[in-house]
Amino acid sequence: MKSESYHETPDQEDLLDSHFLIRDLAPPDFAARTLAAVQEIRKRRRARLNRLGGWGVGVAASLALGLTLYLSGPTTEPEWAAEKDGGGREVTALAPVLDPKQAEAMNAAQYLNDLLYMALSGTEQAVLYAQAAELDTLLGEAIALADEESLYTLDMLILLAGG
Amino acid sequence: VHDGTKTLSAWANFGVSARDSVMEKPAEERAVDEDALLMERVADGDDAALVALVRRWQNPLINFFYRSLSSRADAEDLAQSVFIKLHRAAHRYQPTARFSTYLFHIARRVLLNEFRRQGRKPLHLLAPEDLPSPSAPDSVLKLLELEEVFQKALLLMPENHRSAILLLRQQELSYAEIATIMETSEGMVKTWIFRARQLLKEELRKTT
Numbered sequence: 001m002k003s004e005s006y007h008e009t010p011d012q013e014d015l016l017d018s019h020f021l022i023r024d025l026a027p028p029d030f031a032a033r034t035l036a037a038v039q040e041i042r043k044r045r046r047a048r049l050n051r052l053g054g055w056g057v058g059v060a061a062s063l064a065l066g067l068t069l070y071l072s073g074p075t076t077e078p079e080w081a082a083e084k085d086g087g088g089r090e091v092t093a094l095a096p097v098l099d100p101k102q103a104e105a106m107n108a109a110q111y112l113n114d115l116l117y118m119a120l121s122g123t124e125q126a127v128l129y130a131q132a133a134e135l136d137t138l139l140g141e142a143i144a145l146a147d148e149e150s151l152y153t154l155d156m157l158i159l160l161a162g163g
Numbered sequence: 164v165h166d167g168t169k170t171l172s173a174w175a176n177f178g179v180s181a182r183d184s185v186m187e188k189p190a191e192e193r194a195v196d197e198d199a200l201l202m203e204r205v206a207d208g209d210d211a212a213l214v215a216l217v218r219r220w221q222n223p224l225i226n227f228f229y230r231s232l233s234s235r236a237d238a239e240d241l242a243q244s245v246f247i248k249l250h251r252a253a254h255r256y257q258p259t260a261r262f263s264t265y266l267f268h269i270a271r272r273v274l275l276n277e278f279r280r281q282g283r284k285p286l287h288l289l290a291p292e293d294l295p296s297p298s299a300p301d302s303v304l305k306l307l308e309l310e311e312v313f314q315k316a317l318l319l320m321p322e323n324h325r326s327a328i329l330l331l332r333q334q335e336l337s338y339a340e341i342a343t344i345m346e347t348s349e350g351m352v353k354t355w356i357f358r359a360r361q362l363l364k365e366e367l368r369k370t371t
Binding site: 012015016019020021022023024025027031032033035037038041 | 210213214217218221222223225226229235238239242243246247250309310313329332333334360363364367368
């Protein structure tokens with residue numbers, strides 16, 4: 001591109017032009033290295049997503065186990081106290097009484113359920129954190145592309161958050 | 164003041180695909196659209212298209228970064244970083260402007276980020292591999308001296324002056340395109356380029 005004159009001689013312009021020439025600076029393997037870098041990033045990204053997927057399966061399995069334990073836990077069957085009425089017929093007692101062994105089992109199940117709940121919450125937090133970490137990386141990329149105040153950045157953020 | 168964000172967001176809102184736009188344009192414009200087609204293929208996961216795009220733009224990018232940083236290794240790293248970002252954003256790209264405008268907008272962002280990361284300008288003015296050997300003839304030494312003076316003068320000026328003149332003289336972009344890339348007005352770009360030229364000529368005049 002020829003530029004307008006600012007009182008300089010053609011020689012000066014030529015000298016400037018010679019320094020602005022695009023030289024063959026790229027090493028021969030630059031394209032291959034760039035492709036390898038892109039593929040590595042793609043691989044890491046896929047591994048991260050797989051890990052997140054694995055956690056998802058873990059959460060589902062934990063939920064299923066928790067539900068199973070909850071549903072199959074010991075029930076409090078009332079112990080009917082015998083009582084006689086006027087007709088000589090046995091009637092049932094009003095208050096259920098827990099067997100100590102059953103109560104112990106129930107407490108143990110409840111404790112297990114609490115543990116499971118805590119494990120589930122922890123896993124959920126881990127998943128959330130992992131997503132946040134990934135989003136943080138993507139946001140870093142977006143910030144490198146544009147200023148925060150530009151609409152372009154917003155576009156990129158939406159793109160990256162979705163991608 | 165030029166609203167760069169409006170122009171940039173327009174890239175994302177343009178509804179015509181690269182293939183459609185190629186069909187509508189005369190043959191001389193198709194070379195430009197080759198980039199848009201390659202970007203579509205990159206978005207589809209075509210690695211060969213990415214390699215083709217890298218080969219088309221590796222030297223313009225590396226030269227731009229080299230003149231800005233004075234380090235070939237850093238220039239290569241930053242150019243690679245631009246291509247990685249380009250790959251990541253490929254499925255979002257819409258050809259509303261010349262591809263070079265889009266590419267150098269990313270490149271300048273990467274460059275500014277690098278300056279922020281470094282927190283200082285590089286100390287060396289020429290890459291070690293570009294330094295003259297003691298046995299080089301006088302004419303070569305003179306050329307290398309001029310090169311060093313030129314590079315030093317480039318590094319003396321503010322980043323926006325340097326980027327503007329590099330985009331004009333090295334990358335042969337228009338004032339309007341440079342204004343879009345640098346998110347400023349054409350008038351401001353002209354002012355920066357005028358000052359950059361004055362400084363470069365002054366420094367070279369001292370040597371010659």
